Amino acid sequence: MTDSKTPAIACQNLWQVFGPGADKALTDALSRSGNDADKAADDLREKGFIPAVQDANFEVKDGELFVIMGLSGSGKSTLIRCISQLLPGTGGEIRVDGENVVGASKKVMTDLRRKKLGMVFQHFGLFPHMTVSENVAYPLRVQGVSRKERLARAQEVISLVGLEGRENSFPRQLSGGQRQRVGIARSLAVNPDIWFLDEPFSALDPLIRRQLQDEFLRIQATLKKSIVFITHDIQEALKLADRIAIMRDGKIVQIGTPSDIVLRPVDDYVREFSKDVAKGQHAKVASVMRDDSERGPDDPGLTTAMTLDAALAHCMELYEPVPVRDAAGNIVGTVHPSDLAAALQVDEA
Incomplete structure (x- = not known):
């Protein structure tokens, strides 16, 4: 573990630009604009590039649940893939527990993902031929952990997510909510310090979604992980987050607590997100x-x-x-x- 004052994640001037020759195009655009991010982004668009993440700057504190939200195409999923280096950023710096991971070798990133980072995505990606226990234990199998030890750890996290009694079930025998719990348990099997979740509940019906949100908060209260959680749902963001970053067209337009977002939106875009929110349920005294x-x-x-x-x-x-x-x-x-x-x-x- 790092010093508690060291952010779990720190992003500085992070860009993700799509298009051939994006690295040089970004450098040239920033030079022409005098490092003005908005002008550089406009310059890139005029030349046919897509600035999917534009000059992102933020920190995720140790033990914080940090939600990134925005409409489809706002860049939130691209941003989380940059942070985890599933998608190398075009420019800027990303520090995980104080260490810069931009340009890190494949081996370094593989070790990091296996031992420090947990990931849950909207599509569960469970192995249909494996039981719940085997699916959950799979990351430990990749690490070379003994069968006895990995199944014991799998049982711990299966209990944590409330799936006792379904250890020997196959994914086809589970509901959507139960399959998502398996995905959550699998990501926790390696006891990650940092947890990435990309719209993990969006494919579920509203009732199951609310139940899993409650379960997720219970798990976080127990484990106190550093979490980056992606959603397009303002109610979900307000319910879960310690702080929220709202994105638009690749740019972070506001970062704040749920109270900040509903009581002090910085512009009409943020205000539109929270206009139907019952502010008294989320803002604090x-x-x-x-x-x-x-x-x-x-x-x-x-x-x-x-x-x-x-x-x-x-x-x-x-x-x-x-x-x-x-x-x-x-x-x-x-x-x-x-x-x-x-x-x-x-x-x-």
Whole structure:
């Protein structure tokens, strides 16, 4: 493990440009533009190149769940492939636990992927002729781990993802959600420090997707991995992320906490993502708190980590029941403000 202050991942001026002679074209475009990324990208497009990732700069902290989101074609999947070096970047620097992996040898990257990096993709890629246990243990088999040891480790992660009892099942005997759990377990078998997930739940129906999101958060609370998670779903991003990077046309346009994204979008593109989001379910009290010494007479017990919805419900408990009238103006009952707040709340699993 590295020093906790060293980012798990650090990207600086990362570009991925598609087209023959992209390396030289990028160098020339940056030179002509005076290293202005936007002008360089426009220059590249005019010459028929595709700047799929444009001058990306960000860090993923040790133990952080960092979500990259955007519409189809925004560059998010290309970016994660650059970070993992499945796709060599055209320019810039990528550091994994402080070590620059740009230009690293095939052997170095193979060892890194086998021992430090875990990957889960939308398409599970399970071996149909192998059982759940054998699929999960496969990365350890590649490493040369003994059969007894790798099956014991497989059992640990199978239990972690909630698939006990299905160890001897084949992929064809599993539901889509169960197959995705096998994919997650397989990526965890080598106990990676860094975990890449590229839209792992997008092919699943909404109910199974929510269940797996909850399961994923439970696993992360236990393992505290450094995670880069790709999605196009703002609700999924807000539910899972410590921080979110939003991409558009290959460029990162905003990085922030879920509260930052829903309360302080930097432009109309980001605002459009969050316009239908119930902000009170995602923004936290800390994001609207004033840093002053003024104190009111009441203390409903708010904490910085509470959602705005939960905070309002606590505040409403301070008030007395109020009358409710019918269409003719007659009092027909009462309602407590806290009941109104509670009725609008969503379970925060």
